[in-house]
Amino acid sequence: MSDLMLACNNVVKDFGGVRALAGVNARVSQGEILGLVGPNGSGKSTLINVITGLHEPTAGRLIFQGRDITADEPHLITQLGIARTYQVPRPFNTMTVLENVMVSATFGHSNLGLDQARVDAREALEFTGLAAYAEAPVGKLNLHQRKFLELARALSTKPQLLLLDEVMAGLNPTEIDQSVAMIRKVYESGVTIVIVEHLMRVVTSLSTRMIILNYGRVIADGQPEQVMRDPEVIIAYLGKDYA
Amino acid sequence: MKKWSAPLWFLAVGILLGLVPWLRTVLGFPIFYLIFLYFIFFWVAQAISWNILTGYSGYFSFGTGAFFGVGVYTMATLIDKYDFNFLSALPIGGILAMLLGLGIGFVVFRLRQLKGELFALLTLAVDFVLAAVVRNTDSIDGGFGVRLGSVQPPAFLGSFSTMMYILSLVIALITVFIAYSIYYSRFGLGLFAIRDDEEVAEGLGVPTFRYKMTVFSISCFLIGVSGALHALQIGYITVEGTFALRVPLFVILMSVLGGRQHWFGPVIGAVVIYTLTDTFSQASIEYLNQIIIGSLLIVMILFLREGIFERLRRRFWPSFGLLLIVLAAQLAFGIGGRLISQTAYAMLITIAFLLISDNGYARLTRSIQFLQAKKQVGVSDV
């Protein structure tokens, strides 16, 4: 249960003059739900983008299940077993819901033929409760459903590690509860999860462990209760007066 | 959906069309129609090849002229200066065009910040560069143009016109078949994903660089082969004529008109546009042709960006009927000039019909049904 899945070793990322990640050291172990939290601009999304290969780190290494993925192309990283969802859903607009998932099903794991991909895609839609919308154009889905579509796409790549980037943004309380239940369901099916989230009650209740980022650095790492009481974390969020 | 029987349909169409030259010897219609169809097949091949890249992957290319030019000048140079057999020169034209595409793609597709407009402008720039290179290289053109002597067709292909007809038919069929196959394939699905959102596609496992290179190569190869054949048709080849904006413009318009999202769209577009062009191409009103082309492009982008194909499918029988009625009316009253022009006018009216928005069309059909219902009520009253 505590096999090391992903290791970020001193990951630095610069964009021109801006240092978004200033030496991040983090571990993700198999079978945990890791909450990734931090104020705006702390580097959470950048870290996700770097892990999934969208940007190459300026320095540092990323090791996934023993393999150095630092310089790997995004599509390769997905096929190795890391999937992500986007904060603002980005479906393929000219396709139906089913076709959207077929793309990830056929390309995201091993090279599946279209027929097998269609089967896998339907399974993923069943899992996320979208089976009824399979033939619908994505335009017909509301925000909550689109987020579940993002999830279905990510799941159809049969990932071992799933990175959720602010899934709760823009949802009402009922939808949030449904999303939390869905995330638990995914976790129980054997997927390790990293969840980036602003909504504290969600993150603290879901996570088995939490990492706090500030200014591109990890400032706390541990159990939710102890991390939330860490003075440096409180300062980062609320300012010195509350420490 | 892809049918296993598809290759048979293509073969059937091919054989049917292939019989036309033979029909001509039997029925004796003018050779003009053979040449007209040659051009239709040429434009179908060009438009479909372009759409395989642009419509499928979303990378808008203004550079058809460059790859077309490579094909044309390969054929011209090989025949004129090296006494090559023209049949073997055809694939070479395609390969050279493909290599140019690969070279460009290798540099360009690696860059993430190359947005759509920049790729379009870049391909346009390549066209200009290539024109300048060819103009300045004496061993290819040197600004003097290349005059191709008559080419001896192999015995079994009959006359020159017949040979050109058959070859362009074969090229067009193969090109359309490739477009069809890609459309229903896994490769095609990946391309559409790239078109819709490349970053997400890459993140979901689509090998975007490899796919872009592949589709670009296929497109360039087909454009090059078609261009190589066309060199024989043109006869006297100049830099200005070859690298002009005319070919890219027509190809873009044909695909925009027909529809870029379906494999068959550009075929419709090519048939319509070429028929229109031929009608208005009489020397004195050539510019009128350009005005219509330009206006059509604008109208389509504004009002029917996805092209007429989908709507044509939905309103097929009314459209086809309208076309036939207008055509028949012209024939009956003896107006509209030759058969081609009459067809052109009928097509224009049908396009206007297709431009009626879906809402407008729904209202139209409802009012027709309403009138029909009223008539029935009237009958039963008696």
Added chain:
Amino acid sequence: MLLIGQALISGILLGGLYAILAIGLSLTWGMLKIINLAHFALTFLAAYFTYQISTSFGLDPFFTIIVTAPVFFGIGVLLQWFFETFDVSEFNSLLITFGLFIIIQSVMTGIWTADYRRIDFDINPYAQQSFWIGEFALPIPQFSAFMAALILAGLTIYVLNRTYAGKALRAISQDRDMAAAFGVNYRKMAMLLSGVSTAYAAVAGVFIAMIFALFPEAGVEWIGVIFAVVILGGLANVPGALGAGLLIGIVQAVTSAVSSPGMAPLVTFTLLILALLFKPEGLFTRRMSL
């Protein structure tokens, strides 16, 4: 040596003409997100106007600017109104203006035919006159174009940076909605900018009529060069457009003199391709960090 020197001078002067054209295009592209291919057709339409007015009324071509510039300002306003009404995206503007380019070109062919048209030398004596600096000739039309470029560029830079209208324009190009929140009327400012841009194109057209013989397809040859200038200079970067215009003018003239006229487009477009690949935001713009 004399040859190169003269080439340099000619290049700089021609560069001025390029700059006038590029500034308008660069501004509408950078600020309004409209890629206006019709810009070139309109330039030559203005050139034909100039030719026609001069020839029909025997007017000094310089004076035709008084008529041509306002007319084309109006055309520019109309064009932007059209784009606003149909809510045209950046990419579609490229296609639509492509169509417009073709239409305008055909209209010009229809009215003036494909024959070369040049204003008679007795109406346009400037074409054959030059200022002299030592051994080097500065042909009057080209020199005037260059001066006009400096004046227009200077004027534009001043307006953009020192006046309210300029600030409003820069605001809308960065964040349309935010600017609206501060009371800036996007529609009006956009139409104004488009009008100015086309008026600049018209000015360029007047000079073109004085320098070159006109034929309908002439615009095509300029498309590549001016886009090269716009991109090398950076979108909406007026000093950049001026600098890039001069640079390209010099490159072209020197290449023609040293090697051959046919090589000039080769060098220019290779520069453009390199710019698109490695510095798409322009040579003269600082690369924006994240």
